[in-house]
Amino acid sequence: MNSDCPPNKIITEAADWLIRRQESPLTKQEQEQFDSWHDQSKDHQKAWRMAQTLSRSFQSVPSGLGNTVLKRSQKDRRQLIKLLSGLLVVPVTGVIAFKTLPVSNWTADLSTATGKQKTQILADGSRIIMNTHTALNILFDDHLRQIYLIEGQIQISTAKDSLSRPFIVTTQYGQVEALGTVFQLNQLSDGIEVSVQQDTVEVTTLSGEKQLLQAGQKAVFSQYDISHPKPSHTADSAWVEGQLIVDDEKLSHVIHEISRYRHGWLRCSPDVANLKVSGVFQLHDTDTVLKNLANTLPISLVYRTPYWVTVDKPN
Amino acid sequence: MSNIALYHESEVNILGNLNAKRDSIVTDLYRAHNSWLLGWLRKKLGCSFDAADLMQDTFSKILQKDDLSGIKEPRAYLTTVAHGLMVNHVRRRDIERAYLDALENMPEVDVPSPESVNIMVETLAKIDEMLDGLPARVRSAFLWCQLEGLSHAEIASRLSVSVSSVRQYIAKALLHCLNMNS
Numbered sequence: 470m471n472s473d474c475p476p477n478k479i480i481t482e483a484a485d486w487l488i489r490r491q492e493s494p495l496t497k498q499e500q501e502q503f504d505s506w507h508d509q510s511k512d513h514q515k516a517w518r519m520a521q522t523l524s525r526s527f528q529s530v531p532s533g534l535g536n537t538v539l540k541r542s543q544k545d546r547r548q549l550i551k552l553l554s555g556l557l558v559v560p561v562t563g564v565i566a567f568k569t570l571p572v573s574n575w576t577a578d579l580s581t582a583t584g585k586q587k588t589q590i591l592a593d594g595s596r597i598i599m600n601t602h603t604a605l606n607i608l609f610d611d612h613l614r615q616i617y618l619i620e621g622q623i624q625i626s627t628a629k630d631s632l633s634r635p636f637i638v639t640t641q642y643g644q645v646e647a648l649g650t651v652f653q654l655n656q657l658s659d660g661i662e663v664s665v666q667q668d669t670v671e672v673t674t675l676s677g678e679k680q681l682l683q684a685g686q687k688a689v690f691s692q693y694d695i696s697h698p699k700p701s702h703t704a705d706s707a708w709v710e711g712q713l714i715v716d717d718e719k720l721s722h723v724i725h726e727i728s729r730y731r732h733g734w735l736r737c738s739p740d741v742a743n744l745k746v747s748g749v750f751q752l753h754d755t756d757t758v759l760k761n762l763a764n765t766l767p768i769s770l771v772y773r774t775p776y777w778v779t780v781d782k783p784n
Numbered sequence: 785m786s787n788i789a790l791y792h793e794s795e796v797n798i799l800g801n802l803n804a805k806r807d808s809i810v811t812d813l814y815r816a817h818n819s820w821l822l823g824w825l826r827k828k829l830g831c832s833f834d835a836a837d838l839m840q841d842t843f844s845k846i847l848q849k850d851d852l853s854g855i856k857e858p859r860a861y862l863t864t865v866a867h868g869l870m871v872n873h874v875r876r877r878d879i880e881r882a883y884l885d886a887l888e889n890m891p892e893v894d895v896p897s898p899e900s901v902n903i904m905v906e907t908l909a910k911i912d913e914m915l916d917g918l919p920a921r922v923r924s925a926f927l928w929c930q931l932e933g934l935s936h937a938e939i940a941s942r943l944s945v946s947v948s949s950v951r952q953y954i955a956k957a958l959l960h961c962l963n964m965n966s
Binding site for chain 2: 477480481483484485487488491492516519520522523524526527529530532533534535536537538539540541545546548549676677
């Protein structure tokens with residue numbers, strides 16, 4: 470933004486005048502009001518010139534045609550939308566320079582390796598617990614406390630901020646604003662699951678849909694929509710304690726969860742995918758978890774290498 | 785084959801344009817990271833031709849910068865520049881396609897000259913860029929008002945919201961555009 474740009478208040482007033490003039494021709498009295506507004510200062514004149522330039526650029530577009538082009542379907546915009554949010558998906562080692570922000574504002578880049586967790590206290594006293602294979606960036610400025618979740622799963626406990634700055638987690642699908650809270654985000658293949666442990670958060674998707682979630686609720690959002698809130702379970706946050714708690718879940722789901730904490734390839738054969746599993750598993754030692762599963766279920770573990778394991782029917 | 789030729793041409797062009805001061809910085813940057821950047825662009829765009837062009841544009845743009853001594857993270861820097869170009873490129877390409885489609889469906893319109901197509905695509909791309917990040921409803925209300933001249937009441941009934949909401953939407957979009965331009 471230029472330093473000689475008119476103050477925001479005057480720009481807002483210019484926008485308002487533009488709307489009024491477009492709505493209907495000004496009365497004589499209104500015109501006088503406008504003139505005295507316009508003549509107040511150089512800033513007023515400049516703001517009005519900006520508004521007129523903008524208005525002219527719209528008038529140069531033939532009606533009907535421009536709207537058809539600009540309202541092209543979301544499907545046609547998919548790559549662009551992905552790209553616009555895509556700067557967040559640069560590998561974290563590269564240090565992300567968000568286009569509009571000076572690099573020095575990035576106070577930290579955090580990531581965890583597969584199978585590792587990390588707890589980080591932020592400058593305002595808020596706490597982030599990062600689960601396996603998670604990457605995020607932190608940007609705090611005078612107005613906003615912002616986390617960019619690049620991938621993975623986090624739990625955030627926000628602290629009261631002396632500057633009363635909002636706390637926002639931004640993702641490729643939209644953002645979550647904490648309203649004094651403990652909450653979790655988990656990046657799924659096609660969306661983000663948010664679950665709230667304390668107080669409230671507000672989810673806003675990239676397309677502008679909004680939803681409040683209360684403590685004890687969870688929902689999944691993608692770019693365009695938010696699922697209906699469902700009750701969340703304590704089991705959902707068991708990962709914070711390094712545990713996986715499942716109750717009558719399919720084996721394929723459990724194996725998928727375990728695979729998040731392991732290097733290499735862990736696959737579940739369709740022959741045993743629908744076996745039901747309940748239990749509490751310790752995530753720091755997934756080999757033992759697999760062994761225990763093999764002891765209690767009619768399955769066998771085929772270790773081709775330590776990094777290539779298939780869960781299959783018994784030999 | 786054409787792909788290889790294009791790639792080769794980019795390299796000659798870039799290395800031939802260096803002025804002495806930035807010579808070593810950009811040459812090093814290019815030598816160390818050109819294939820990585822090309823891979824990155826190709827992955828994002830899914831098209832080798834566009835990727836090679838955009839890599840060329842990225843280095844051309846860096847050549848025009850005044851101060852290159854502050855680059856601490858070369859790949860982050862390259863991707864930041866390349867990303868901006870890529871967003872423009874994809875936006876322009878989409879809009880050009882949609883514009884030409886729309887023209888085809890309007891038989892009564894004379895075929896415009898390539899220059900006027902260019903100007904219109906440029907204008908539409910600028911408007912599209914200004915509207916980035918606005919909620920869908922705000923965007924629609926604004927486009928109906930500014931491009932089709934619908935009244936606030938008509939827009940309100942299309943969106944099933946009150947007239948005062950429509951006015952708020954339009955004010956919000958207008959302010960957003962003015963701030964983007966300033």
